[in-house]
Each structure stands twice: as structure tokens, then as C-alpha cells.
Amino acid sequence: MVMGVDSVLALRYLLCLKEVAASEECFNNIPLTRFTCRAALLFFALYHLRQLDPKVAHLPPYQVIKAMRHIVQRTVPTESSSEVKLFLSYVQMEDQFSCIEQLKKFDCGVDVRRFVSDPVYREDTVEGLAMTDSSEMLSLALFLAEKYSLDIYQIVKQHALTLLIGTNTPHKLLDSSIKTSCSQVFTPEVLTRFTAELFSKIPGSNHQSLNALFKFVQTFESNPPISLCNMTVKDHIKFLIKVTVTSPEIDYKSLLDGQLLESIDPILTESSIQSLIRLLKSLPPHLKSGVNLSSVYHRLLMKNLNNYYQCSSSSTDSIVVDELVEFFKKSTSYLSKMEVGHTTSFLKQMIFSNKFNVSVNSRGRVVTLAVQYLQQNVDQSEWPSLKATLTSWQEHIRRVKQVDTVMPIETSAQEHLLEEILRIPVSEEKLETILDRAVERRVIPTGKPILTVMKC
Numbered sequence: 245m246v247m248g249v250d251s252v253l254a255l256r257y258l259l260c261l262k263e264v265a266a267s268e269e270c271f272n273n274i275p276l277t278r279f280t281c282r283a284a285l286l287f288f289a290l291y292h293l294r295q296l297d298p299k300v301a302h303l304p305p306y307q308v309i310k311a312m313r314h315i316v317q318r319t320v321p322t323e324s325s326s327e328v329k330l331f332l333s334y335v336q337m338e339d340q341f342s343c344i345e346q347l348k349k350f351d352c353g354v355d356v357r358r359f360v361s362d363p364v365y366r367e368d369t370v371e372g373l374a375m376t377d378s379s380e381m382l383s384l385a386l387f388l389a390e391k392y393s394l395d396i397y398q399i400v401k402q403h404a405l406t407l408l409i410g411t412n413t414p415h416k417l418l419d420s421s422i423k424t425s426c427s428q429v430f431t432p433e434v435l436t437r438f439t440a441e442l443f444s445k446i447p448g449s450n451h452q453s454l455n456a457l458f459k460f461v462q463t464f465e466s467n468p469p470i471s472l473c474n475m476t477v478k479d480h481i482k483f484l485i486k487v488t489v490t491s492p493e494i495d496y497k498s499l500l501d502g503q504l505l506e507s508i509d510p511i512l513t514e515s516s517i518q519s520l521i522r523l524l525k526s527l528p529p530h531l532k533s534g535v536n537l538s539s540v541y542h543r544l545l546m547k548n549l550n551n552y553y554q555c556s557s558s559s560t561d562s563i564v565v566d567e568l569v570e571f572f573k574k575s576t577s578y579l580s581k582m583e584v585g586h587t588t589s590f591l592k593q594m595i596f597s598n599k600f601n602v603s604v605n606s607r608g609r610v611v612t613l614a615v616q617y618l619q620q621n622v623d624q625s626e627w628p629s630l631k632a633t634l635t636s637w638q639e640h641i642r643r644v645k646q647v648d649t650v651m652p653i654e655t656s657a658q659e660h661l662l663e664e665i666l667r668i669p670v671s672e673e674k675l676e677t678i679l680d681r682a683v684e685r686r687v688i689p690t691g692k693p694i695l696t697v698m699k700c
Contacts, residue, residue: 379422487499
């Protein structure tokens with residue numbers, strides 16, 4: 245191109261153009277350097293000033309540009325003065341060339357002309373520069389933010405958020421250069437806001453990033469100390485270590501929200517139960533008040549029971565009852581640690597579940613076994629109420645066994661009816677309601693004989 249070989253000749257060619265827009269296209273298609281920026285300033289100044297005084301062409305370039313700067317400072321460009329507007333745009337570029345050179349140095353793919361002229365694009369670009377794990381890019385973003393009076397807090401927050409959840413290097417947040425950059429904006433109020441906003445974005449299972457955030461915040465002196473979820477950052481660090489040692493899969497934030505069972509449920513197994521109990525016993529005071537260890541044992545037993553459901557679905561009655569008895573024996577070590585309500589709930593589901601292919605006689609056997617064990621192994625102050633419940637179940641099963649003496653079980657619908665009656669302790673549905681529905685569906689002609697047996 246002529247501009248790169250003989251700039252004077254190139255400018256003479258451009259000055260011959262009748263429309264300044266054509267020259268604009270020319271400058272837009274050549275690399276933006278300090279030289280080409282000055283050449284554009286000289287051209288647009290000459291284009292405008294020669295209309296006022298043709299002799300201006302004989303002045304040194306710097307005087308031409310200086311004269312044009314003086315004119316544009318005193319006048320408001322009109323709609324028709326395209327060359328004045330273009331001159332001003334290149335004034336902006338020259339004034340901001342230190343920024344442009346930095347952007348070009350990092351090869352960020354930034355449209356530098358648009359960066360200079362479009363404030364929205366500029367702000368988005370600077371925030372985008374911060375969204376990397378590079379400390380050099382952060383320095384550039386902070387330099388530009390200060391240059392253009394952008395919100396430095398947003399730049400720091402974007403960079404920190406990228407490190408914590410957008411990369412595999414959250415530890416880089418602890419680099420001294422980042423702390424130095426933050427020191428200029430982190431008042432106690434801003435630090436509190438920063439901590440809360442980033443904490444809300446990090447998944448509760450991402451212990452590494454949570455730990456990096458807490459340690460980073462701890463490096464700033466704050467009076468009073470930063471508090472999050474009713475805990476200081478120092479306490480968070482200590483407690484998070486305990487949680488991670490117990491299991492890196494625990495949702496730390498769910499624990500803090502008081503969702504204890506939900507947070508430990510995915511990892512609650514026979515092998516993890518003791519370590520989880522130790523963790524729950526070491527909870528901070530404001531969380532410990534909501535802990536019910538009995539509910540943890542109950543949740544484990546219910547999970548184990550569901551596993552038995554799935555394993556025994558195709559087995560025969562004798563095999564299932566043997567497995568059920570064996571399951572009960574394995575569960576006894578937890579029964580003595582549970583409250584009566586949880587013990588009753590678990591036994592009720594185990595004995596009266598319709599997911600087991602177990603006869604009424606076999607279910608009665610399990611109840612008897614439960615009575616024998618619990619009488620010897622539960623708190624004697626709790627035994628009377630538990631005994632009363634188990635006795636009522638034994639009586640219920642005895643009566644269900646007598647139903648076929650007044651109503652021979654001949655159809656699948658009648659078998660289903662007997663099952664509904666058996667499950668009353670679980671469903672808590674009234675016997676009269678069940679029988680009325682069976683009569684209405686013509687499963688049985690009348691419910692009176694069954695009602696008499698069950699009420700005797």
C-alpha cells in the first residue's frame with residue numbers, strides 16, 4: 245500500500261478525494277499504529293483547514309494538527325463536518341494509545357477502534373480480561389479500569405470468581421499480587437459483600453474453592469471479623485477441614501443451611517455412619533441444636549431397607565423372611581440408639597411393607613423377634629409405650645390371619661383387600677373405609693364379617 249512506502253504521496257492521493265468517507269475506509273483497513281494514527285490526524289486536519297486557508301498545507305505537520313486541535317476545542321462539530329468528527333476519533337485513539345498498545349501486546353482479539361469509541365464494549369472487554377487465571381491479564385484489566393474510571397470491585401470479583409469456579413486453580417486466589425490489587429477497594433463493607441457474593445456462587449461440594457475463598461478473605465484485617473452464616477471465616481476454615489476429612493462429597497452449604505440429613509444422605513452408609521456421627525457431634529453450637537442423631541440412624545436403616553426391597557423382590561416367602569430376620573438382627577445395633585418414634589417408624593415399614601413377598605405368619609414372626617430383642621435392649625422408661633405398639637401389631641396380625649375364616653381368599657382382588665387390611669398400621673386408613681370401597685367394587689358382598697373379626 246502507498247501509505248507504507250511514501251506517506252506524503254499517500255496523503256496527496258487522499259486529499260484529492262471529494263468524499264471524506266472514502267478516506268475513512270482507507271484508514272480503517274491499515275494497521276493501527278502511532279504513525280498511522282498521526283497520519284490520520286494530519287489528513288483530517290488538512291482536509292478541514294485547507295477550506296479555511298490553502299496555505300496551511302505548507303506548515304509542519306505538528307502545527308497543522310495543533311491548529312486543528314485548537315479549532316475543535318472552540319467549536320461544536322456540525323452534522324456535516326465529518327472530517328472534524330473523524331479527527332476527534334483519532335485524537336481519542338492517540339490519547340489512549342498506551343491502552344491500545346497493551347491490548348495489542350496481549351493479542352486479546354479486541355477491536356481497538358471500538359474499544360476507544362464504545363463505552364459499553366470497553367467495559368465488557370475489561371471485565372472479560374479479568375475472567376482468566378492470568379495475573380498479567382488481571383493487571384491489564386485493573387490498569388484499564390483505573391484509566392477509564394470503571395468499577396474496580398467488579399473486575400476483582402470477576403477474576404476471583406473465575407479462579408474459584410471457572411478453573412482448576414482456585415489456590416491462585418491466594419497470590420500476593422491479587423491481594424495487592426484488592427487492597428485499594430476492600431473496605432470492611434466491601435469485603436463482606438465480596439465474601440457473600442462469591443460464597444453464593446460456589447457449589448457446596450467444591451470444598452477446595454470454598455477453602456481458597458475463606459483463606460483469601462482471612463488475609464485481610466477486618467474489625468469486626470467477617471461473618472458468614474453466623475460463623476467467622478476462621479471458624480469456617482476449621483469446620484470445612486472436618487467436613488472434607490469426613491467426605492469431600494458432603495454439601496458444605498447444605499450443612500450450614502441446617503439441611504443435615506439431606507447433605508449427608510448421598511454418602512450415608514454402614515461404613516461412613518460413625519465418621520458422620522462424629523462430624524455432627526462437632527458442629528458449631530448454632531447448628532448443633534438442630535441435630536437429632538436418632539434421625540441419622542433412622543435414615544440409614546430406611547436406606548438399607550430399601551436396598552433389601554430391591555434384592556428380595558423375586559424371592560420366595562421362606563427366603564425373604566429369613567433375609568428379613570437377618571436384616572433385623574443386623575439393624576439391632578442401631579435400634580437402641582434411636583428414639584422410640586424412629587424405632588417404631590422403621591419397624592412399621594419393615595413389618596408391614598407390601599414390597600416384601602412375605603406371608604402374614606412370617607410378618608408375625610418378625611414382630612415377635614422385635615419384642616424379644618427390644619425388651620432387653622431399650623431404655624426401660626421407653627419400653628412400656630414401645631411394648632404397647634408392638635403388642636397392638638401382634639393383635640392386628642392375629643386378626644388378619646382370621647379373616648380367611650369368614651372370607652375365603654379366592655381372587656386377586658380379595659388378596660389385595662387382605663393386603664390393604666394388613667397395611668393399616670402404615671397407611672392409617674380406617675378399616676370401615678377399606679371395606680366400604682371393597683363392597684362398592686364388588687370384591688366382597690358385605691364387610692360386616694371382616695369387621696366383626698377385626699374388632700373382636
